[in-house]
Structure formats: C-alpha cells, structure tokens
Amino acid sequence: MASDKPTEHANQPVIKVRGLVNRFGDHVVHEDLDFTLERGEILGVVGGSGTGKSVLLRSIVGLKRPNDGIIEVLGTRLNDLNEEQRSQVERRFGVLFQRGALFSSLNLQENIALPLIEHAKLSREEAEYLARIKLSLVGLSPNTALQFPESLSGGMIKRAALARALALDPDILFLDEPTAGLDPIGAAAFDELLVTLRDALGFSVFLVTHDLDTLYAACDRVAVISQKKVLVADTLARVASYDDEWIQDYFQGPRGRAAQHAHQQ
Amino acid sequence: MPDEWITNESGKLSLHGEWTLGNFHALKRALSQQRELFSHAHVTLNGIERLDTAGAALIVEMIGVEKAKQVPEWAGDLPKEQQALLVRIAEAMEVPLDIQPRKQHRMTDALATTGQQVIGLWSQQRQLLAFIGLVLATLFSLLLRPRRWRFTAMIAHIQQSGLNAVPIVALLTFMVGAVVAFLGATVLAEFGATVYTIDLVAFSFLREFGVLLAAILLAGRTASAFTAQLGAMKSNEEIDALQAQGLDPIELLVLPRVMAMLISLPLLAFVGMLSGLLGGAVVATLSLDIPLTQFMSTLQKDVSVTHFLVGLSKAPVFAFVIAVIGCLEGFKVSGSAQSVGEHTTSSVVQSIFMVILLDALAALFFMEMGW
Numbered sequence: 001m002a003s004d005k006p007t008e009h010a011n012q013p014v015i016k017v018r019g020l021v022n023r024f025g026d027h028v029v030h031e032d033l034d035f036t037l038e039r040g041e042i043l044g045v046v047g048g049s050g051t052g053k054s055v056l057l058r059s060i061v062g063l064k065r066p067n068d069g070i071i072e073v074l075g076t077r078l079n080d081l082n083e084e085q086r087s088q089v090e091r092r093f094g095v096l097f098q099r100g101a102l103f104s105s106l107n108l109q110e111n112i113a114l115p116l117i118e119h120a121k122l123s124r125e126e127a128e129y130l131a132r133i134k135l136s137l138v139g140l141s142p143n144t145a146l147q148f149p150e151s152l153s154g155g156m157i158k159r160a161a162l163a164r165a166l167a168l169d170p171d172i173l174f175l176d177e178p179t180a181g182l183d184p185i186g187a188a189a190f191d192e193l194l195v196t197l198r199d200a201l202g203f204s205v206f207l208v209t210h211d212l213d214t215l216y217a218a219c220d221r222v223a224v225i226s227q228k229k230v231l232v233a234d235t236l237a238r239v240a241s242y243d244d245e246w247i248q249d250y251f252q253g254p255r256g257r258a259a260q261h262a263h264q265q
Numbered sequence: 266m267p268d269e270w271i272t273n274e275s276g277k278l279s280l281h282g283e284w285t286l287g288n289f290h291a292l293k294r295a296l297s298q299q300r301e302l303f304s305h306a307h308v309t310l311n312g313i314e315r316l317d318t319a320g321a322a323l324i325v326e327m328i329g330v331e332k333a334k335q336v337p338e339w340a341g342d343l344p345k346e347q348q349a350l351l352v353r354i355a356e357a358m359e360v361p362l363d364i365q366p367r368k369q370h371r372m373t374d375a376l377a378t379t380g381q382q383v384i385g386l387w388s389q390q391r392q393l394l395a396f397i398g399l400v401l402a403t404l405f406s407l408l409l410r411p412r413r414w415r416f417t418a419m420i421a422h423i424q425q426s427g428l429n430a431v432p433i434v435a436l437l438t439f440m441v442g443a444v445v446a447f448l449g450a451t452v453l454a455e456f457g458a459t460v461y462t463i464d465l466v467a468f469s470f471l472r473e474f475g476v477l478l479a480a481i482l483l484a485g486r487t488a489s490a491f492t493a494q495l496g497a498m499k500s501n502e503e504i505d506a507l508q509a510q511g512l513d514p515i516e517l518l519v520l521p522r523v524m525a526m527l528i529s530l531p532l533l534a535f536v537g538m539l540s541g542l543l544g545g546a547v548v549a550t551l552s553l554d555i556p557l558t559q560f561m562s563t564l565q566k567d568v569s570v571t572h573f574l575v576g577l578s579k580a581p582v583f584a585f586v587i588a589v590i591g592c593l594e595g596f597k598v599s600g601s602a603q604s605v606g607e608h609t610t611s612s613v614v615q616s617i618f619m620v621i622l623l624d625a626l627a628a629l630f631f632m633e634m635g636w
Contacts, residue, residue: 104603120286120319126293129362133322136357145364150601169286169317200350201318 012075014039014172014204015060020069022055029055031228033069037172042198042205043233044215047225048246053208054098056225057174060206061093062086074171091119094165094203098176100157102149108135108160109145115167134163139193155186162190166197172204179211191217212251212259224250270295278302281312284320292323303327310340316347321354330355389615396593397585400523403515418521419528426487426522427529431536433486434479438470438537441478442544445469450553459553463563466545471572472631475538476530477624480583483530484616488591491522492612495595496605504596514596523588530584531577538576575631582627583620590616 015037022030029052037043047053058064060071062078071078073089081089102111112134113127122130132142138159149157158178165173178194179187191214198205207219215222215236223233224247232242240251240260250256270292272279278299284292296303308328313320325333332339333355336348343351407413449465495518498504507514542564549555594612598604 104601116286120289122289126289130319130322132362132364133354133357134318136360136362137318137353142360142362142364150603166318169319196349196353200346200353202346 012039013037014074015206016070016072017056017060018070018072020056020059020071021067022052022059022064023067028228030059030066030069033225033229035223035230036233037204037206038221040198040202040204041220042194042207042218044219044222045206045208045225046210046215046222046250051225052228053225054176057095057176057206057208061095061174062090091168092171093174094168094170094172095174096158096161096165096176096178098180100149100161102157102161102164104149107146107148108140108152108163111149111160112164112167115164119168131163131167134166135160137197138163138166139189154181155183155190158182158186158190159193162193166201169201170203172206174206174208176208177210178207179209179214184213187211187213188217190214194218212256213262216259216263271299273299273302273306276302276306277309278306279309279312280324281314283315284313284324285315285317286319289319289323292320296323296327300327310336310347311342313343313347316350318350318354321347321350322358325351325355325358330359392597393590393593396596397589399515400519400589400592403513404520404523407516407520413516415517415521418517419524422522422525423529426483426490426525427532430483430486430529430533434482434533434537435540437482438475438478438541439544441474442466442470442541443548444544445474445541446545446548446553450548460555460559460563462549462553463545463555463560464567466542466549467564467568468572470538470541470545470576471568472576473624473628475541476534476576476580476583477620478541479530479533479537480580480587480620480624481617483526483533483584484587484620485613487526488587488594488612488616489609491588491591492594492598492609493605495592496598496608499596499598500600500602500605519589519592522592523585526584526588527581530587531580534577534580538573571636575636579624579627582623586619586623587616590619 013036015035017033017035020030020033020035021028022033033056035056045053045056055064059066060073060078074092076085076089078086078089102108103114106114109128109131112131113122113124116122116127116130117124120127128145132145135145136142140156140159140163144152144156144160149160152160158181162175162178165175175194179190182190194205194207195218197203207214209215219236221233222236222239224231224239224242224244226244226246231244231247232239234242239247240256251260270280270282270284270288272281282288310324316324333351336343336351336355340348446462446466449462450459453459453461453465495504498518504514504518507517546557546560549560550557591612594608594615598608
C-alpha cells in the first residue's frame with residue numbers, strides 16, 4: 001500500500017486545504033479557507049450553526065465540489081484525480097454521518113460487511129465475521145448483528161455507524177456530530193471509545209461537534225470556523241484564550257466553564 | 266521454509282509483512298497451512314510491518330483470546346499501538362461471535378405466510394371500516410359548526426388533487442374515447458350499424474369510463490400523495506405533536522382532504538365524460554363519416570340523462586374511499602422512510618382495487634334496478 005504513494009510521509013499532514021471557496025448561489029460559506037489535519041490527531045471542528053462545518057466536511061470527502069481552492073489528502077490533490085483514482089482515495093476515508101445513515105434495507109452486519117465485500121473482495125462469511133468483530137469493538141453485542149437499523153436506539157445507531165465507518169480500517173475518520181442526541185453517559189463512552197480506537201488503529205479524526213465535553217475529553221486540537229474561514233486552530237487552552245467574541249462566549253459561557261471544570265477534575 | 270507471512274524455524278513461528286485487509290486472502294491461506302502449529306509453538310510478532318483490525322483478528326483467532334490479551338507480557342518489543350490493537354481486538358472477540366444461522370425455509374412456511382396474509386387482510390379491512398366510522402363521526406359533528414371548517418386547506422387540496430389533474434384526466438379520457446369509437450366501429454361495421462358507435466361511446470363514458478378513469482387516476486395520483494404527506498408527518502412526529510396540543514388530526518388533516526376529494530372527483534368525472542365524448546366525436550367525424558350534427562342529435566335522442574346521473578352518483582363514493590384509504594395508510598406509517606414507501610404503494614393498490622370492486626357492484630345494482 002505504501003509503495004504506490006511515494007509522496008506520503010509520516011510528518012506530512014493528512015489533509016491540507018488551501019484557499020477553499022464554497023458558495024451556494026449568492027451565499028458565501030467559505031472564503032479563502034485554509035485548513036490542516038495532522039497525522040494521528042483528533043481535531044475538533046467547532047463553529048456556530050450555519051458556519052459551514054458540515055460543508056467543509058462534505059467538500060473534503062467529495063460530496064460537494066468546491067467553487068475554488070486546493071484540497072490535498074494523503075499527499076494527493078483531489079482536484080486532479082479521475083473517478084478511479086478518487087475512489088481509491090475515498091476508500092481510505094471513513095465517514096459517520098450526523099444521523100448514522102445506516103442502510104435501512106440491510107441488517108447491521110450486512111451494513112458493515114458491504115464495503116468489505118465490495119472493496120476488499122472478501123467472501124460473505126468472512127466479511128460478516130469481521131463485521132461482528134467490528135460491532136463488538138464499538139461495544140455492541142454480536143447478537144445485534146441481525147437487527148435492522150429501524151429497531152435500534154440513537155446511541156446504538158451511532159455505534160453501528162462508527163463500526164461501518166471503521167470497516168475498511170480508514171486512515172481518516174470523519175465524524176459529523178457523533179455525540180449529538182446521545183445521553184451524557186453514552187456520549188462520554190463514545191468519546192472514550194474514539195480515543196481508544198485512535199490509539200490502537202492510528203487514524204486521524206476530523207470531528208465536527210457542538211459538544212464541549214467531547215472537545216475536552218477527546219480532541220488534541222480544536223479548529224474554530226467563523227467569519228467564513230478557520231479563525232484559529234490550536235490546542236484547546238490556546239483556542240479558549242483567543243481574543244474573539246464568539247470564541248469567548250463559547251468557551252467562557254456557563255456550559256464551557258462547566259465542561260472545563262469537569263475535565264480538570 | 267521461508268514464507269512471505271509466516272516463517273517456521275524449528276517450531277518457532279515468526280510473523281512478518283503487512284497484516285492488513287488488502288492481504289486478507291493471502292494471510293488466510295498462509296495461516297491454514299500452519300494452523301496446527303499455532304496451538305503450542307512459540308510465536309514472535311515483531312516482524313510485522315503493518316497491522317489493522319482484519320490482520321489482528323486473524324492473529325487473535327490463531328493464538329487464542331487469552332494469549333492475545335497478554336500480548337504486552339510476551340511481545341513487549343512490538344510497537345505500543347499494535348499491542349493495544351491486539352488487546353482491543355482480543356477483548357472484542359471474547360464474546361461469542363457466532364450467531365444463529367438464517368432460518369431454513371420449509372414447506373410449512375408457505376402455509377404460515379398465507380395465514381398471516383389472510384389475518385393481515387382481515388385486520389386491514391377492520392381498520393379501514395373503523396377509520397371510515399371515525400371520519401364520518403367527525404364529519405357529522407362538524408357539519409353544524411362551519412366555523413371549524415378548514416376552508417383554506419380544503420381549497421389548497423382541491424387545487425392540488427382536482428384542478429392540477431384536469432389536463433391528465435382530459436387527455437387520458439379523450440384517448441380512451443377515441444379508442445372505444447374505433448373499436449365499436451370495427452365490430453359494428455360488420456352489421457352495418459356503424460352509427461351505433463355514438464351510443465357505445467356515450468353509454469360507456471357516461472355510465473362507466475368517465476368516472477372510473479378519473480377515479481383510477483386520482484387513486485394513483487392523490488391517494489399516494491395523501492399517504493406520502495401524512496406518512497412524512499407521522500414519521501416526523503408532527504401528528505403526535507398535534508395530538509399533544511389537543512388538536513384532532515382527523516379534523517385538521519383528514520377532513521379537508523376528504524372534502525377536497527368529494528368536490529374534485531365529481532368535477533373531474535364530468536370533465537372525463539365530456540372529453541371521452543369529444544374523443545369519440547373526433548373519430549366519428551374524421552374517420553367514420555358521421556357528421557358532428559348527427560353525433561349531437563343522436564346523443565340527445567338516444568341517451569337519457571339517467572345514464573349521466575348513474576355515472577356521476579358513483580363519484581362521491583369513489584372519492585371518499587380513495588381519500589380515506591390514502592389518509593389511513595399515511596397514519597399507518599412507522600418511523601422509517603422505507604415504511605412511507607411501502608404504505609404509499611399499498612394505498613394505491615388498495616384504492617384502485619376498491620374503486621374497481623365498488624364499480625362492479627354498482628353495475629350489478631344499477632342493472633337490477635333497471636336504471
């Protein structure tokens with residue numbers, strides 16, 4: 001795998017975005033946005049509603065074509081790639097969508113086995129066996145393997161979606177508000193699970209979130225999207241002391257202080 | 266013998282290479298050759314260059330969960346991340362991973378399915394009757410309180426399901442009218458009775474086709490729309506929200522739709538009759554050499570208004586059935602988007618079936634009555 005990617009070095013950022021512009025009609029979402037995701041880090045992406053966090057995620061994973069700018073993933077420029085090469089790169093992504101986006105016509109193990117069968121060319125039995133290991137890895141009992149998504153609770157859907165995102169052992173994991181709608185216990189367990197898996201599997205994580213506790217518990221760095229660009233991207237402590245009204249409200253508000261306090265304990 | 270993945274040196278197994286998903290098949294093959302050695306041999310892992318969950322799962326499967334969980338003790342020179350991965354995978358594989366195999370299909374399953382479908386059909390009809398009762402009860406309780414009639418919603422639905430359907434109904438009945446005229450001319454010409462084509466078109470469209478075609482079109486167009494609208498509301502918990510606020514979904518959602526259909530379908534049936542007659546008249550004039558004046562005078566002479574009334578009297582019944590089935594199926598939607606699709610299909614099939622069934626019964630009734 002490594003041999004066919006000569007430009008990929010251990011110290012190079014896994015995602016490099018330069019001068020990104022995204023527009024919907026007259027509405028400008030991103031203007032000259034720069035963004036970097038380092039290898040092996042969990043980067044929390046925060047910002048007010050409608051600031052384009054999800055749009056940034058969708059531009060990087062290729063669901064939205066940016067109006068301008070360069071997106072470089074794992075040392076290759078996405079703009080230059082043809083369909084086939086792009087699919088090769090996208091195979092190294094794992095995406096967890098906001099509401100899970102599990103395939104409703106497949107049961108859990110088929111959901112996870114699908115990319116294994118399609119991309120890794122495994123047989124159905126092997127793929128479903130690995131799928132059950134993945135389910136167990138994210139803390140779901142293998143007994144749930146035959147259940148369909150509609151019969152699952154919100155927390156279970158998030159875990160199953162994480163298992164599917166991890167199916168191909170991705171290099172980069174994109175999570176869109178993974179803890180939204182989970183109870184605090186479930187959310188804390190998810191944060192812990194994420195860090196454990198990152199330590200074990202060594203992937204990099206692009207984590208869109210509103211959850212302050214997740215930022216304190218799981219993230220190595222935090223990027224704030226505001227005023228159509230990445231305003232600041234640094235360690236939590238430095239971001240929290242950045243001189244900007246929104247950032248101050250965000251981190252020094254009652255919830256921000258509570259999360260900080262809880263983390264210090 | 267040196268191997269790409271596993272080397273066996275006098276009972277000591279050493280693993281190396283990339284133990285990743287991409288090499289899964291090759292790894293499995295290599296393992297199957299050395300399977301029996303793993304249980305007792307000394308295993309070293311430090312030759313492994315890359316390891317992912319798939320490779321780790323294979324290793325854990327071979328050396329056993331217990332041994333894999335103690336990896337830090339016997340393979341301390343392995344990178345920390347890979348140790349952590351092996352331990353994590355071993356923990357994940359501790360639970361029994363085998364699940365009940367899929368059930369075998371037997372002959373008796375067919376019987377059971379048939380039974381279930383019969384029961385389902387029965388309960389569906391009961392639900393339909395109950396819902397019709399509920400709608401009628403609400404309707405009558407509101408009849409004397411015009412202030413609670415939802416005129417805006419009703420007008421909007423008349424526009425959507427009535428006015429917007431005029432072109433398609435007119436076009437379709439026009440074409441069927443022309444086809445019936447051709448068909449009649451072909452058969453009747455043998456008896457030298459081509460002129461009776463006019464009666465054929467008039468009778469069939471006034472009594473049956475005008476209203477039936479309009480009803481079938483609305484069953485496809487409007488019953489599905491009602492189910493999809495109410496189903497989307499149901500899965501979005503909007504209907505629960507209405508009820509929680511003490512509002513009656515039947516009054517707010519169902520009655521405007523039913524009333525709109527009760528008004529739209531008779532009008533559309535009328536449009537269908539006219540346009541079917543027009544189709545017949547066009548064919549008669551252009552290809553059967555029956556002048557339009559003769560067409561009109563035969564219509565007036567031979568066809569009494571009873572036939573028109575018989576045809577039109579069925580329209581409100583069909584309208585009510587279509588609207589009620591469409592709404593009921595919408596209320597039956599549960600949660601997922603898939604369920605919306607299933608119930609939309611079901612509502613179209615049911616309403617077309619009911620329309621044709623009622624039409625057949627009505628034909629028998631009217632024939633016996635001599636109308």
